[in-house]
Amino acid sequence: MADLTLTDQDFEAQVLKSEIPVLVDFWAEWCHPCGIVGPIIEELAAEYAGKLKVGKVNVDQNQIAGNFGVMSLPSVLFFKNGQVVKALVGAQSKDSYKKEIEQVLSA
Amino acid sequence: MYDVIIIGSGPAGLTAAIYTTRADLKTLVISGVKQGGQLMLTTLVENFPGFPDGIQGPDLMQSMRKQAEKFGTEFVDDDFTTVDFSKKPFKISVGDKTYEGKSIIIATGANNKWLNIPGETEKIGRGVSSCAPCDGVFFRNKNIIVVGGGDTAMEEAIVLTKFAASVTLIHRRDAFKASEIMQKRVKENPKIKIMLNSELTEILGEQKVEKVKIKNSRTGEISEMPIDGVFVAVGHMPNTTNLAGIDLDEAGFIKIHDHYLTNIDGVFVAGDVHDNKYKQAITAAGHGCSAALEVQKWLEESHS
Numbered sequence: 239m240a241d242l243t244l245t246d247q248d249f250e251a252q253v254l255k256s257e258i259p260v261l262v263d264f265w266a267e268w269c270h271p272c273g274i275v276g277p278i279i280e281e282l283a284a285e286y287a288g289k290l291k292v293g294k295v296n297v298d299q300n301q302i303a304g305n306f307g308v309m310s311l312p313s314v315l316f317f318k319n320g321q322v323v324k325a326l327v328g329a330q331s332k333d334s335y336k337k338e339i340e341q342v343l344s345a
Numbered sequence: 346m347y348d349v350i351i352i353g354s355g356p357a358g359l360t361a362a363i364y365t366t367r368a369d370l371k372t373l374v375i376s377g378v379k380q381g382g383q384l385m386l387t388t389l390v391e392n393f394p395g396f397p398d399g400i401q402g403p404d405l406m407q408s409m410r411k412q413a414e415k416f417g418t419e420f421v422d423d424d425f426t427t428v429d430f431s432k433k434p435f436k437i438s439v440g441d442k443t444y445e446g447k448s449i450i451i452a453t454g455a456n457n458k459w460l461n462i463p464g465e466t467e468k469i470g471r472g473v474s475s476c477a478p479c480d481g482v483f484f485r486n487k488n489i490i491v492v493g494g495g496d497t498a499m500e501e502a503i504v505l506t507k508f509a510a511s512v513t514l515i516h517r518r519d520a521f522k523a524s525e526i527m528q529k530r531v532k533e534n535p536k537i538k539i540m541l542n543s544e545l546t547e548i549l550g551e552q553k554v555e556k557v558k559i560k561n562s563r564t565g566e567i568s569e570m571p572i573d574g575v576f577v578a579v580g581h582m583p584n585t586t587n588l589a590g591i592d593l594d595e596a597g598f599i600k601i602h603d604h605y606l607t608n609i610d611g612v613f614v615a616g617d618v619h620d621n622k623y624k625q626a627i628t629a630a631g632h633g634c635s636a637a638l639e640v641q642k643w644l645e646e647s648h649s
Contacts (some may be wrong), residue, residue, distance in 0.1 A: 269479065270403050272386050274378065274422065307552045309483040309574075310470035327470030331378045331424045333440055 243291040245301045253292060254320040259342050260291040262315045266298050269311040271329035278332045281312070282339060289343055316342045346446045347373045348638050350437055352425055353452030355382025356590035356626045357616025359409040360633030361640075366416035368641045372483055372580055373419045373444055375437065377389060378421060381406035382454045383581075383617070386476045393626050405626070430590045432611050446612045448640050451588065452633060455581035455617040455624070456545040460492060464548035465575075472554025473575050483572045486510045489551075490557060491543055493578035494518055499527035501578045505625050506536040513537075513570075517544040517562050548575055583618045596621055611647075613640055 244252055244262065251258045263279045270289035276294075283292035297303045297311065306322055307314055316324040316338065323345070324338055349365050351358045354376035365372045377509055384390065384402035388421055391399040414420070421439050430434045434445040457475040465473055474480040478490075489509045491502040494516035500538065502514045514531065519541050521528050531537050537550050540559070547558040556571045583598045585591070592600040592608040598621045599607060599614045615636040616629035 266482070268482075269379070271379070271479075274380055303383045305469050309472055309553065310474055310480045311425070312472060331440075333426070 242291075242293045244295045244300075245300075246302045249300075249302050252291070253317050256291050256317070257290055259323075260293060260317040261339065262317060263292070263294045264294060264297055264303050264308050264315070265294060265315040266311055272312040273310060275312045275314070275329050278335060281332070282335055286339060286343075290339060297325060312339075318342065318345075322324070347371045347419075348446070348644060349373075349450060349637075350375065350444060350446035351368070351434070351449045351450045351452055352380065352428075352437070353377060353454055353616065353618070354380050355406070355422075355452065355454045355616060355629060356630040357386065357454070357633035358382075358450070358452035358637070359406070359413045360415040360630040361452060361615055361631075361637040363409075363416060364419040364634050364637035366413065366418050367639060368637070372417070372640065373421065373446065374413065375421050375423070375425050375439060375444075377453070378422075378424050379456075381410070383456075385619070386479060388478050390626065391605065392565055402560050403594065409433050415461065417621065425586060425587065428589075430612055432610060433611060435611065440478070448613065448644060450613045450615055450633075451607070451618060452615045452629075452636075453584040453588075453618045455583045456631075457577065458576055458580045460545060460579065460640065462545055462548070464576075468548055468550065470573075470575060471546060471552065472550065473577065475538065476557075477501040477576055477579050480576075481482065481505050481508045484508050487573035488571075489513070489574040489576060490515055490569065490570070490572050491576045491578060492516070492542045493580075494523065494525045495519040495526050495578070497566060498578035499523045499531045502531055502537050502575050503527075503534060505576065506534055509574075510538065511536060511538065513572075514542055515543045515559065536639050580625070581617065582593065583621070585618060605639045606643075611643065613643075 253259045310327050351374045375539050387402040393412040423439050426438045451521045470510050485508045488511045490513045491517050494588035502512050505512045542562045545557050546560045549556050560567050594600045599619045613636045615632035
């Protein structure tokens with residue numbers, strides 16, 4: 239299942255109230271490293287479908303990033319039971335993201 | 346089996362790839378997650394020859410990549426995990442895949458240095474940054490400090506004036522070492538305040554940067570300044586992790602033994618991972634070309 243587009247309006251319902259952990263990819267058009275991370279996140283979304291929800295927030299169109307102290311892109315935040323459990327700032331390798339996903343799912 | 350595997354996709358790596366592929370050498374570039382290198386993090390590049398109106402860093406790198414692809418370069422867009430230089434052919438793994446190459450060009454470049462002061466690491470991405478074009482947007486109408494005295498620091502400060510309410514440029518020495526033209530632009534910019542003979546000693550704040558402690562390097566006096574962001578531009582570290590067996594010089598940069606050859610026969614180096622002196626896109630590109638020509642000759646001589 240492809241990852242979903244999140245907005246200020248549905249963030250609470252989709253992310254904070256989600257029963258399974260959520261990976262949120264904060265991005266923007268002008269952020270080149272975001273363009274590299276995007277496809278990696280999409281691949282991981284498919285690999286962990288059903289266990290991990292994956293969504294993207296365009297920070298030019300939404301303000302929600304500010305609520306979580308996101309001040310740099312790309313930022314990938316992991317949410318569990320409505321809380322941020324991990325934040326990865328800057329582009330990482332697929333292996334790096336995978337390791338974090340495994341940790342979040344097993345904790 | 347590749348004739349040459351190039352690690353890195355900045356101007357050094359991509360120029361090398363253009364030359365090796367045009368010499369009919371089967372070429373793989375392991376581009377790294379930070380594809381395109383340091384120029385991806387800058388805005389207008391005005392000193393790369395051939396562009397009288399300048400060119401955006403990312404656009405220049407995109408063009409270089411297209412050129413490398415045109416002549417047949419293959420790309421793996423990830424970081425390498427391990428490399429085995431102990432025997433030939435050389436083996437490089439990327440995750441669970443392994444690639445073999447008769448020769449290697451290390452063009453892994455450099456990454457920015459941090460200040461290594463208390464409070465810095467925890468706030469990276471939460472007010473501490475090293476890339477104005479990347480993160481400036483989050484600091485609209487805020488007050489920012491830029492630390493550094495070279496061209497990068499001048500550039501960061503100027504880029505930030507587009508977003509920030511104020512930019513304070515802090516440098517520990519009594520004069521900047523940046524190029525004349527950049528210093529002039531900074532001094533003429535009404536939004537930039539300059540504090541020389543000063544260094545940050547601590548970054549404070551709960552969830553994000555709220556204030557910093559500044560020490561006057563002449564008087565030793567420490568003062569506090571409330572601030573929303575700290576951009577660090579104090580130099581670069583060569584990317585030499587996971588390159589066991591390669592000789593480094595005292596500053597940690599890869600040593601050249603003979604015309605771009607490292608201490609290992611068949612392993613060459615190009616760009617900022619070796620060059621601590623010039624560090625320009627055009628010098629890196631030049632190195633990439635020279636290393637490629639060396640590889641070509643080496644392959645002809647040792648594998649004919």
